[in-house]
Amino acid sequence: MFEMIKNVNVFRVLGVLLGGIVATACAGPISDGNVVRWVEKTVAERQPPAQDKLFDQIAWVADIRTAIQFGKEYNRPIFLYSGMGRINTGRC
Amino acid sequence: MRAGPLSDGRVINILNRNFVCVYAANEDYTGPNPLVGAEERAELARIRQEGYAKKLSVGDVRAYVLTPDGHTHDTVPTEKVAVTLDMLQWTVGQFKPQPGPPVVPPARQSVPPPAPDDAVALHLISRGDDRGSWGEFPAENWIVLAREDWSKLLPAGEVTLGQTWELDHGVGVRILRYFYPQTENNYADLDRIEQHQLTAKALSVRDGVVTARIDGFMKGHHSFYSGRKADPLGAAIVGVMTFAPGKPPSLQLVTTSAAYGTRPFKVTVQTVPHTTR
Numbered sequence: 160m161f162e163m164i165k166n167v168n169v170f171r172v173l174g175v176l177l178g179g180i181v182a183t184a185c186a187g188p189i190s191d192g193n194v195v196r197w198v199e200k201t202v203a204e205r206q207p208p209a210q211d212k213l214f215d216q217i218a219w220v221a222d223i224r225t226a227i228q229f230g231k232e233y234n235r236p237i238f239l240y241s242g243m244g245r246i247n248t249g250r251c
Numbered sequence: 252m253r254a255g256p257l258s259d260g261r262v263i264n265i266l267n268r269n270f271v272c273v274y275a276a277n278e279d280y281t282g283p284n285p286l287v288g289a290e291e292r293a294e295l296a297r298i299r300q301e302g303y304a305k306k307l308s309v310g311d312v313r314a315y316v317l318t319p320d321g322h323t324h325d326t327v328p329t330e331k332v333a334v335t336l337d338m339l340q341w342t343v344g345q346f347k348p349q350p351g352p353p354v355v356p357p358a359r360q361s362v363p364p365p366a367p368d369d370a371v372a373l374h375l376i377s378r379g380d381d382r383g384s385w386g387e388f389p390a391e392n393w394i395v396l397a398r399e400d401w402s403k404l405l406p407a408g409e410v411t412l413g414q415t416w417e418l419d420h421g422v423g424v425r426i427l428r429y430f431y432p433q434t435e436n437n438y439a440d441l442d443r444i445e446q447h448q449l450t451a452k453a454l455s456v457r458d459g460v461v462t463a464r465i466d467g468f469m470k471g472h473h474s475f476y477s478g479r480k481a482d483p484l485g486a487a488i489v490g491v492m493t494f495a496p497g498k499p500p501s502l503q504l505v506t507t508s509a510a511y512g513t514r515p516f517k518v519t520v521q522t523v524p525h526t527t528r
Contacts, residue, residue, distance in 0.1 A: 188507065189489055191452075191464060194491060195454070195491050199503065205376060205505070207389045211388040212359075214253050214360060216267075218267050219273060219274060220272065220355055221273075223273055224290065224291055224294055226272070233271065233351075233354055235270055235319055235348040236316050236317065236319055236348065237271045237272075237273065237315075237319070238271070239298065241275040241280075241315070244276065244435070245437075246276070247274070247361050248360075248361045248391040249361075250390050250437040251253070
C-alpha cells in the first residue's frame with residue numbers, strides 16, 4: 160500500500176516537474192530582459208549560510224601523518240573522523 | 252556527524268583548543284585507485300587494526316581518539332552532541348593537553364581543485380528542500396572544464412544577436428551528473444542521465460562579449476543508497492553564459508524546478524576563481 164501511495168506521489172511530482180520543463184523549454188517563464196538579474200539573484204540566494212558551514216570552523220589538518228606530527232609537537236590527542244564519501248562537501 | 256556534533260559550537264571549541272583534528276574519506280584510502288600515498292594508507296589501516304586489537308567498534312564510519320603519538324585510544328560516539336561532548340571532555344581529562352589556539356587556522360574545507368590557468372572551475376550546490384537529517388546542510392561538487400571542454404560550449408564563428416545553439420552534449424552531462432540532492436550514495440555515473448539538453452540564445456553582443464541565456468532540462472535516475480533501487484530524477488534549468496571569443500566563459504545555472512522521486516531540490520552552478528597548477 161505504502162509503495163502504491165509512494166509511486167502515485169512520484170508521478171505527481173514528476174508530472175509537475177515535467178510541466179515545468181516543457182514550460183521552460185517552450186515559452187521560458189523568465190523573460191530575456193530579466194534572466195541575467197534573476198539568475199544572479201537566485202545563485203546568491205542559494206549560497207549556503209554561515210550556519211551550514213560550521214564544519215569549516217574546526218581546525219582540520221591535511222592528513223593523518225600531519226595530525227600525528229602535530230600531536231607529538233603539541234602533546235595533544237588526535238580526533239580522527241573516517242567515513243564514506245566526502246564530509247567536507249556534504250556528499251557523504 | 253557533520254549535521255550533529257561537528258556543527259556544535261561546544262564540540263568545535265573543545266576540539267580546536269585541545270585536539271589535533273583530521274578527517275579521511277575512505278575512498279581516498281582504499282579501492283583500485285586510492286588518492287593518498289602508501290604511507291598514509293598504512294596509517295589508517297594501522298589505526299583500525301589497533302582498534303580491532305582493543306576490541307573497539309571499528310567500522311567504515313567512525314570517529315576515533317588517538318594518543319598524541321598516533322595510537323588508537325578509543326572511538327567517539329557521534330549520534331548525540333551531549334554524548335560526543337562527554338567523551339571529548341573525558342579524553343581531555345585523561346591526556347591533560349595544554350589548551351590553546353588551534354594547531355592550524357580553520358579554513359574552508361570545500362575549495363576548487365587546482366587547475367590549469369585557462370580552465371573553468373564550476374561550483375555546484377545542491378540541496379533538498381527538506382531540512383534536518385539529509386537536508387541539514389547542502390552538498391557541493393567541483394567541476395573543472397579544461398580549454399578543450401569549455402570551447403565546446405561556445406558556437407563556432409561570429410555570434411549574432413538572437414542566435415541559438417546547443418551546448419555540447421558530452422560537456423553538458425558532466426555538469427548535470429551532479430544534479431541530485433544529498434544522498435548517501437554519491438556514485439554519479441554519467442549513464443544515470445537518460446536525457447538532457449542545454450540550449451543557448453545570444454541576448455547581447457557588445458564589444459565582442461556575448462551574453463547568452465541557457466534553457467534546458469535533465470532526466471535520469473539515482474539510488475539513495477548504493478546498490479539499491481534508483482528513483483527518478485529530473486530538473487528544469489535556466490542560466491546565463493558570458494564569453495568573449497577564445498576566452499574562458501563565465502557560466503551560471505539554476506534549477507527552476509527539480510525533483511528526486513517525491514523530494515524537491517534546488518541546484519546552482521557558477522564559475523569561480525581557482526588556484527593554478
